[in-house]
Amino acid sequence: MFIKCQAQSANFPFCTIEPNVGVVNVPDPRLSKLEELVQPEKVIPATVEIVDIAGLVKGASKGEGLGNQFLGNIRETDAIIHVLRCFENDNIVHVDGSVDPIRDKETIDIELQLKDLETVEKKLEKVKRAAKTGNKEAQKELAILEQLKEALESGTSVRAVEIDQDDRDEFVKPLQLITDKPVLYLCNVNDDAAVSGNDYVEQVKEAVKNENAEVLVLAVGTEADINELDDYEERQMFLADIGLEEPGSAKLIRSAYKLLNQQTYFTAGVKEVRAWTVNIGATAPQAAGVIHTDFEKGFIRAEVIKYDTYVEYGSEQKVKEAGKLKVEGKEYIVQDGDVMHFLFNV
Numbered sequence: 001m002f003i004k005c006q007a008q009s010a011n012f013p014f015c016t017i018e019p020n021v022g023v024v025n026v027p028d029p030r031l032s033k034l035e036e037l038v039q040p041e042k043v044i045p046a047t048v049e050i051v052d053i054a055g056l057v058k059g060a061s062k063g064e065g066l067g068n069q070f071l072g073n074i075r076e077t078d079a080i081i082h083v084l085r086c087f088e089n090d091n092i093v094h095v096d097g098s099v100d101p102i103r104d105k106e107t108i109d110i111e112l113q114l115k116d117l118e119t120v121e122k123k124l125e126k127v128k129r130a131a132k133t134g135n136k137e138a139q140k141e142l143a144i145l146e147q148l149k150e151a152l153e154s155g156t157s158v159r160a161v162e163i164d165q166d167d168r169d170e171f172v173k174p175l176q177l178i179t180d181k182p183v184l185y186l187c188n189v190n191d192d193a194a195v196s197g198n199d200y201v202e203q204v205k206e207a208v209k210n211e212n213a214e215v216l217v218l219a220v221g222t223e224a225d226i227n228e229l230d231d232y233e234e235r236q237m238f239l240a241d242i243g244l245e246e247p248g249s250a251k252l253i254r255s256a257y258k259l260l261n262q263q264t265y266f267t268a269g270v271k272e273v274r275a276w277t278v279n280i281g282a283t284a285p286q287a288a289g290v291i292h293t294d295f296e297k298g299f300i301r302a303e304v305i306k307y308d309t310y311v312e313y314g315s316e317q318k319v320k321e322a323g324k325l326k327v328e329g330k331e332y333i334v335q336d337g338d339v340m341h342f343l344f345n346v
Contacts, residue, residue, distance in 0.1 A: 019073050020052040026257050026264070026275070027250040030307055030337060034266060034273045037314055046264050046275040048257050051077060071115050071178065079182045079259045081252075082108060086187040086200035086217075101187070101200050102207050109157065109179075116177040117152040120145055123175060144171045152179070159183070160211060182259050185215045186252065194219035195243040214255055218248040263336035266307070267291075268316065284332040288342040298344040302328045307337035 025045040035043045053073045074080065084101040085094065124145045130138035144167055151161045157179035163172060172180060185208055187201045197217045205215050219242075226247055229235045239245065257277075264275045265287055278287045284304075289296030304326045305319050313319045316339075334340070 022050050022052070023047050024050060024253055026253055026277075027246075028264060028275060030264075031266070031273065031275050033311060034268050034339070037311070038268050038270065038273050040268070040270055040273040042272050044272060044274040046257070046277045048253060048260070048262075048277075050081070050253075050256065053077075071112070074112070074178055075176055077181065079184070079256065080178075081184045081186055081256060081259075083186045083188055083220075084200075084204055086198060086204065087190045087193070089190075099200070101204050105185070105204070105207065110155070112178045113152045113155065113157060116158060116179050117149065119175055119177060120148050120152065124149065140167075141171045148172070148177075157211075182261075183211070183213050184255055184259050185213055187215060187217045188220045189217055191219045191222040191242055193217070194222060194248065214259070216248070216252055216255055218252060223247060223249050263334070265334055265336070265338040265340050267341065268310070268339050278334055280336075282334050283330060284328055284334060284340075284342075285330050287334045287340065288344065291342070294346045295342050295344045298346040299330060300343045300345055302332060303341040303343070304328050304332070305339040306335070307339060310339050 025047055028045065031043060031045055051073070053070055082105065084104055085099055086101050088099055124142070127138055127142045127145060131142040144163060147163070148158060148161060151158065158172065158177045159180050159182065185204055187197065187204055189198060189201065193201070194217065201215070201217055208215060222242065226235055226238055227249075229238060235247075239247065261280050262277050263280050265278060267274050267276065276287070276290050278290055284302040285296045285299040288299050288302065305316065305324065309319055309324050310316070313322055313324065316325075319325050
C-alpha cells in the first residue's frame, strides 16, 4: 500500500506555520485477504491521523519562533513522531548550521520539558494550599507533582518517571503534559542508508536506549519519489533497487498505530469488509461502541472468529459448521485481528 500525503516543504526553516493534517490508511494485508474471501461491495481500512507540525527552536517555551503556537499544536496530539535529520547535504540548510541529531533531539526535549515544568509549577501552587489544610488526596497529589518537578528540572521527560498507573491516570494525565506522550524517533536519511542506517542513526539509538521508544529509519526524499509513481510495477522496481520490500511510510504508519496503543478488529459481510480501530485491552461492548453507541448500550453478545481461523476455513459459514465460532460476553477482551459480529438490543 502506498500513501500519498502532501505537505509543503522548502529549503528554509519554518516553511510550515499551520499544521498539515493527513488521514492515512493503516496498511494491513489481512484486510486484503478478507476482501479476497468475502468479495464485498466495498472495503474500508483503519486510519490514523498524522499532523505535520513545524519544528521548534531554542526558546520555544518562552515564545521564540512562534513557540507557543507550535507547542499548543503538539499538546493536542496523542503521541509524538520526532523527526531527526540524519543525513549530510550542503544544499539543504539546517537551522543550527550543522547536522547533529542528538543536539537537535536535546533542543526539542529541553523546550518541551520547560513547558511542562511551567504547567506543573502552576498546578503545584494550587495543590499546596489544599495540602496545608490536611487534605490527604491533595497531599498525595502534591508528592507526585513534586516528583514531576524534580524530574523535569533534571532533564527527564515525564514519560520516563516511574509512577503507579492509577496515580498517573488520576493526577498526571489531566495535566496533558507534552513529555508524557509516547514518542517515536524517525531518522531521516539519504536513500543509500534507507536499509541499514548510518552513524547518525546509531547515535540516536544509543541516546534513546533507556526511553522505551522505537527508532525508525526513513529516506523521506526517496519516499516522496516513490509516491510520485502511479504504476505499481514501477514502484516495486524502485523499492527493489534500494533493497526495500515496502515503502518505509507503511512501516511508519503501522508503528504510529501501535504507538497510540491501538489495534484492529474486523467486520466482514457481503456489503462491507471493514477494519475498526480499538484500544488494546478494550472489551467487546467497547469495541461494539466504536461502530455505534447503541451497540455498546444494548450489547448482548459478540460472535468472534479468529482471523487465522477465518482464513483457514474460508468463510463464516464454514467456520460455524466446524464449531470454531466463539460466542463471547461483556467481559471478553478483544484481540487484534478478531472478526466480530455483535448482537444488541436497544
